[in-house]
Amino acid sequence: MAEHKHGEMNIDVQEKTFEGFITASARVAMVSIAALIFMALVNS
Template sequence: MAEYKHGSMDTTEQEKTFNGFIKASIYVAAFSIACLIFMGLVNS
């Protein structure tokens, strides 16, 4: 087996992907909340 040293793996791509996912999730949640507020104001 190859020697493995804990903490030596490069995780920059995984971190970029995760940060992009979180940012997209926040945008989708904000858009959904804004749509619900807009629908509540227009329909009342």
């Protein structure tokens, strides 16, 4: 079995995936907050 050497794995794809996930999560949160504020303003 091959020896494991810490820090030698290429993680570019994982970093891009994580960045995309964080960006999408932030956008969904912003849209949700905007929708809640809109509903509160319209419903008054």
